[in-house]
Each structure stands twice: as C-alpha cells, then as structure tokens.
Amino acid sequence: MSQPSSAQEQQFLGGPPEVFEEVGREQLAALLQFGLAPSSTVLDIGCGCLRGGRWIIPLLEAGHYCGIEPNAEMLAYGLKSIVDPEIIRIKQPRFDHNDRFDFSVFGTKFTHLIARSVWTHADKPQIGAMLDGVAQCGAPHAVLLASFRPARWYKRDDYKGVGWVGRSHESDQSGMICHSFRWIAGACAQRGLRASRVDRPIVNGQPWIAVQRA
Numbered sequence: 001m002s003q004p005s006s007a008q009e010q011q012f013l014g015g016p017p018e019v020f021e022e023v024g025r026e027q028l029a030a031l032l033q034f035g036l037a038p039s040s041t042v043l044d045i046g047c048g049c050l051r052g053g054r055w056i057i058p059l060l061e062a063g064h065y066c067g068i069e070p071n072a073e074m075l076a077y078g079l080k081s082i083v084d085p086e087i088i089r090i091k092q093p094r095f096d097h098n099d100r101f102d103f104s105v106f107g108t109k110f111t112h113l114i115a116r117s118v119w120t121h122a123d124k125p126q127i128g129a130m131l132d133g134v135a136q137c138g139a140p141h142a143v144l145l146a147s148f149r150p151a152r153w154y155k156r157d158d159y160k161g162v163g164w165v166g167r168s169h170e171s172d173q174s175g176m177i178c179h180s181f182r183w184i185a186g187a188c189a190q191r192g193l194r195a196s197r198v199d200r201p202i203v204n205g206q207p208w209i210a211v212q213r214a
Contacts, residue, residue, distance in 0.1 A: 049078030
C-alpha cells in the first residue's frame with residue numbers, strides 16, 4: 001500500500017492510519033477462523049477502500065468477492081492505491097454503491113459476510129436491514145461477522161437514534177455509536193438467526209459478533 005500523501009487521502013482509510021494494516025489482516029483472520037476457503041463467496045459490507053478486501057480478494061476464486069460501498073470516491077481510491085490492479089483483473093471482484101444494504105443486487109448466496117466498523121455507525125433499522133440480507137442472501141451455513149462497540153463496555157447508552165452516525169457518502173462529520181449485545185441477539189432471533197460473541201483479540205476496541213442461522 002502506498003503511504004497516503006494528504007489529509008484527504010487519509011480520510012479514505014476508514015480509520016486511524018496506524019492500525020490500517022492490522023485491522024485489514026484481522027478481517028481475513030476472522031474469516032479464516034470461520035472456514036473461509038477459495039471457493040467461499042464473500043460479501044464485504046461497507047468495504048470502503050478495501051482495507052480488508054486487499055487481504056481477502058487474492059485468496060478467493062474469481063468473482064467470489066463482492067463489496068457494497070456507498071462512498072464511490074473511497075472505493076475508487078482503494079482500487080487505485082490499495083489493491084494491485086493485476087489482482088483486480090484476475091480475481092474480478094464485484095461492487096455496488098447502494099446505501100440500502102441490499103445484498104440481492106449480486107444474485108449470489110454468500111457463505112461469508114463481514115461488516116467491519118459498520119455497526120459502529122449504523123442505526124438499529126440499518127442493522128435490521130443487514131440481518132434481513134443475511135436471512136435472504138446467505139447460504140444455508142452462512143456466517144456474518146460484524147464488529148461493534150458494546151454499550152456497557154464504553155459506559156455509553158445503547159444507541160436508539162435514527163440515521164447513520166459518522167463519515168459517509170453524505171457527511172464529513174465523524175462519530176461512532178454503541179449497541180447492546182442483548183438487543184443484537186434479540187434482533188437476530190426475530191429473523192431465525194443466532195448471535196454469539198467471537199473469541200478473538202479485540203482490535204481497535206471492537207469485538208466481533210458471529211451471526212448464523214439458528
């Protein structure tokens with residue numbers, strides 16, 4: 001990865017530059033813990049500048065990586081500066097810019113879905129839309145790995161507001177929010193899904209949750 005040369009480029013990284021590589025590698029490591037293989041089909045929700053994609057894409061068969069990222073500029077930066085163009089040519093990842101968390105646009109049943117640093121900004125209806133997507137577009141043994149900020153750990157309230165909080169394709173305002181695991185588990189159960197905590201080192205203050213069919 002080339003070193004970002006301006007403040008504008010650094011804002012495309014999706015987090016602190018000093019943990020950029022560690023967070024990206026952690027996404028691959030978490031997926032591998034849940035059986036990621038070359039034949040797996042992966043949906044990277046909020047793939048950003050491909051912080052995780054740069055590690056995941058080379059492992060998969062061509063066309064098996066899909067990414068949703070509403071911020072077209074952020075993704076364009078990643079395709080230009082983060083991932084080797086030859087890898088993109090060979091592996092043929094697919095992308096969509098919808099902000100509705102509509103996973104059906106790819107016409108694929110995903111074995112693995114990942115949302116790193118997405119639930120730290122998404123409101124509860126948006127998380128619900130993602131869980132609906134898992135139920136509808138996940139393969140029979142699909143797993144969603146989502147990182148979050150537990151409300152209790154940070155002594156902050158369980159977010160009950162409406163709307164995305166933080167930088168996006170529509171806002172330059174920073175911000176992060178917390179959700180309670182109890183609420184997440186309940187929202188999963190309503191959709192025939194089961195949420196469980198993942199036993200992995202916590203990177204950048206965000207533990208993982210694994211969501212699978214009940």
